[in-house]
Amino acid sequence: MSDTEDKLHNTHRPAPPSLAFFATLNVQVAPAHEVGQTPAGNRRVIAILGGDARGDGWRARVLAGGADFQAIVTPTLAQLDARYVLETDAGELIYVHNRAIRSASAETTARLVRGEPVDPAEVYFRCAPTFETAAPSLAWINERLFVGVGVRRPDRVEIDCFTVL
Numbered sequence: 001m002s003d004t005e006d007k008l009h010n011t012h013r014p015a016p017p018s019l020a021f022f023a024t025l026n027v028q029v030a031p032a033h034e035v036g037q038t039p040a041g042n043r044r045v046i047a048i049l050g051g052d053a054r055g056d057g058w059r060a061r062v063l064a065g066g067a068d069f070q071a072i073v074t075p076t077l078a079q080l081d082a083r084y085v086l087e088t089d090a091g092e093l094i095y096v097h098n099r100a101i102r103s104a105s106a107e108t109t110a111r112l113v114r115g116e117p118v119d120p121a122e123v124y125f126r127c128a129p130t131f132e133t134a135a136p137s138l139a140w141i142n143e144r145l146f147v148g149v150g151v152r153r154p155d156r157v158e159i160d161c162f163t164v165l
Contacts, residue, residue: 019162022146023055027062027084027157031115041071041079048084051156060086060094072113075106092135098159100127100150115154125150129161
C-alpha cells in the first residue's frame with residue numbers, strides 16, 4: 001500500500017458499531033422433548049406456547065406453534081435455534097429466527113436441562129436474532145442486524161434484543 005492509500009484507509013474507517021434497544025421478548029415454553037444423544041449432541045425440542053414482546057412504541061404477542069431446537073454439544077455448551085412468529089397489536093406478523101449459544105458450568109447446564117431455576121449471572125446466553133416481515137411499517141427490520149442477551153427461566157425465555165447501529 002502506498003503512503004496515500006494507507007492514509008486514506010486509516011482516516012475513512014467507520015466507528016465501531018453501537019447498540020440501540022429494540023425489544024424485550026418473553027417467550028413461554030413447554031417442557032423439553034428429549035430426543036437423546038445424536039451426532040449433533042444431546043438433541044432437545046422445546047415447543048413455544050406463547051408470550052409477548054415489547055419495544056419502544058409497539059407491542060406484540062408470541063404465537064404458539066414455534067419451537068426451540070437445541071443441541072447440548074458439551075457439558076457446558078448449548079446451541080439454540082428458535083423459530084416463531086410475533087403478531088403486533090396492529091395485526092402485523094414478524095417471523096423470528098433466533099440462533100444462540102448458552103454456556104455455563106457443567107453443573108449449571110445440568111440444572112438448566114432439568115428445568116430448574118438458575119441465577120442468570122452463572123450463564124453466558126447470547127443470541128443473533130433475525131426478524132422478517134411483510135408489513136410496510138416495519139420493513140426496516142428486514143435490513144438490520146440484531147444481537148441479544150437471554151435468560152432461561154423454568155417456563156420461559158426472556159431476551160433483550162438490540163439493533164446493531
